[in-house]
Amino acid sequence: MVEFRLPKNSTVGKGRIFTAAPGASNVKNFRIYRWSPDDDSNPVVDTYEIDLDKIGPMVLDALIHIKNDVDSTLTFRRSCREGICGSCAMNIAGENTLACLKPIRDIEGDVAIYPLPHMPVIKDLVPDLDGAYAQLRSIDPWLKSDTAPPPDSERRQSIEERAELDGMWECILCFCCSTSCPSYWWNGDRYLGPATLLAAYRWIADSRDEHAGDRLDALEDPLKLYACRTIMNCTQTCPKGLNPAKAIGRIKELQLERKA
Amino acid sequence: MSNPKKPHVTVMRSQLSRARGLGSGQAGVGHWWAERASAVALVPLSGWFVIQVFRLAGASQPEVAKWGARPFNTTMMLSLVILTFYHTQLGLQVIIDDYVHGKAHLPAGLLMKGIVFLLGLFGAVSVLKLALAGSSRSTIAAR
Ligand code: SF4
Ligand code: SF4
Ligand code: FES
Numbered sequence: 309m310v311e312f313r314l315p316k317n318s319t320v321g322k323g324r325i326f327t328a329a330p331g332a333s334n335v336k337n338f339r340i341y342r343w344s345p346d347d348d349s350n351p352v353v354d355t356y357e358i359d360l361d362k363i364g365p366m367v368l369d370a371l372i373h374i375k376n377d378v379d380s381t382l383t384f385r386r387s388c389r390e391g392i393c394g395s396c397a398m399n400i401a402g403e404n405t406l407a408c409l410k411p412i413r414d415i416e417g418d419v420a421i422y423p424l425p426h427m428p429v430i431k432d433l434v435p436d437l438d439g440a441y442a443q444l445r446s447i448d449p450w451l452k453s454d455t456a457p458p459p460d461s462e463r464r465q466s467i468e469e470r471a472e473l474d475g476m477w478e479c480i481l482c483f484c485c486s487t488s489c490p491s492y493w494w495n496g497d498r499y500l501g502p503a504t505l506l507a508a509y510r511w512i513a514d515s516r517d518e519h520a521g522d523r524l525d526a527l528e529d530p531l532k533l534y535a536c537r538t539i540m541n542c543t544q545t546c547p548k549g550l551n552p553a554k555a556i557g558r559i560k561e562l563q564l565e566r567k568a
Numbered sequence: 569m570s571n572p573k574k575p576h577v578t579v580m581r582s583q584l585s586r587a588r589g590l591g592s593g594q595a596g597v598g599h600w601w602a603e604r605a606s607a608v609a610l611v612p613l614s615g616w617f618v619i620q621v622f623r624l625a626g627a628s629q630p631e632v633a634k635w636g637a638r639p640f641n642t643t644m645m646l647s648l649v650i651l652t653f654y655h656t657q658l659g660l661q662v663i664i665d666d667y668v669h670g671k672a673h674l675p676a677g678l679l680m681k682g683i684v685f686l687l688g689l690f691g692a693v694s695v696l697k698l699a700l701a702g703s704s705r706s707t708i709a710a711r
Contacts, residue, residue: 442583442586525592529595
């Protein structure tokens with residue numbers, strides 16, 4: 309549903325300021341969204357003055373430093389710290405990206421950090437992605453084949469068939485793209501969003517999969533698929549450099565192709 | 569925001585059930601394709617129309633009436649009017665789908681389609697009036 313104004317209990321207030329240790333030479337401000345379900349208060353933005361000489365180069369290094377040494381209540385997700393698990397996705401300096409891949413020096417001025425946009429917040433920088441995961445599950449993101457595999461080997465693909473999956477298998481399901489998409493903000497209850505549609509096309513394009521038709525049937529819907537308005541935010545924001553908008557375009561082409 | 573006067577509705581339906589929803593509506597391809605096809609058709613039609621407007625700039629009323637009575641011009645004008653309003657209606661429906669939800673969605677779409685239909689029909693009748701009136705006048709003149 310379109311909401312142009314934040315509901316009253318979501319308006320963001322001013323938070324605390326954590327000053328840097330005296331003598332810190334290379335200080336940058338990190339302005340971080342804070343909200344906890346445990347008290348009844350509105351979210352606030354806390355400011356942390358961080359000495360960049362003391363920490364690693366990435367935004368995630370700053371977050372880990374804050375949690376370990378400044379304010380242990382700060383809550384965020386991370387695991388691999390090398391851009392492969394997708395858990396540290398958040399909105400940094402106005403752009404959805406992975407904290408572990410975002411160099412601090414690329415950001416001018418203060419570093420504003422918010423959770424992924426337009427998702428329910430569990431705490432601080434942790435969004436509730438249950439709905440998005442369920443949407444991914446709804447497209448059956450696994451190989452569906454009725455032909456039995458060869459008894460003594462795996463299912464084989466030609467080099468060209470395998471190349472069809474390039475630009476899709478690399479997706480780490482961070483949902484930076486879906487949560488950057490206005491169509492997903494307004495209609496996320498029915499529109500599947502770019503991350504899930506990229507995954508859907510990944511299986512439609514897989515030469516070993518035998519259910520492309522069923523998959524296209526399930527997607528042929530005014531909102532599930534066609535709520536994509538080709539705004540391209542998804543492709544612009546993907547921290548892995550993938551192009552979900554192109555995959556969605558391919559699905560639309562195939563929908564048309566099978567009608568003629 | 570929660571409204572204290574309204575009872576809070578507890579939703580225990582699973583996330584997967586909500587994601588699957590009512591399944592696929594088996595529609596959308598036609599609308600999507602019609603939007604693109606009509607847009608492409610409107611490019612030459614609009615170009616032609618702009619050229620005609622420049623050509624007719626400063627022309628007298630009888631000259632314009634004569635122009636409007638030519639079958640080729642009538643055909644082009646009718647195509648332009650019909651496709652423009654058809655395309656408008658497709659585009660506005662997209663905006664309504666994006667921004668109007670719940671019970672208001674259906675009436676908003678119907679209202680929009682009704683208004684666009686009437687405007688389009690008005691345009692078409694105007695083109696036809698010019699076409700037919702022009703021819704009757706020229707027959708009068710010929711008499
Ligand atoms: S396409 Fe990119 S932004 Fe979207 S989920 Fe995959 S890796 Fe993340
Ligand atoms: S191209 Fe489609 S999926 Fe990507 S941001 Fe735009 S509307 Fe969303
Ligand atoms: S911590 Fe795994 S992607 Fe950033």
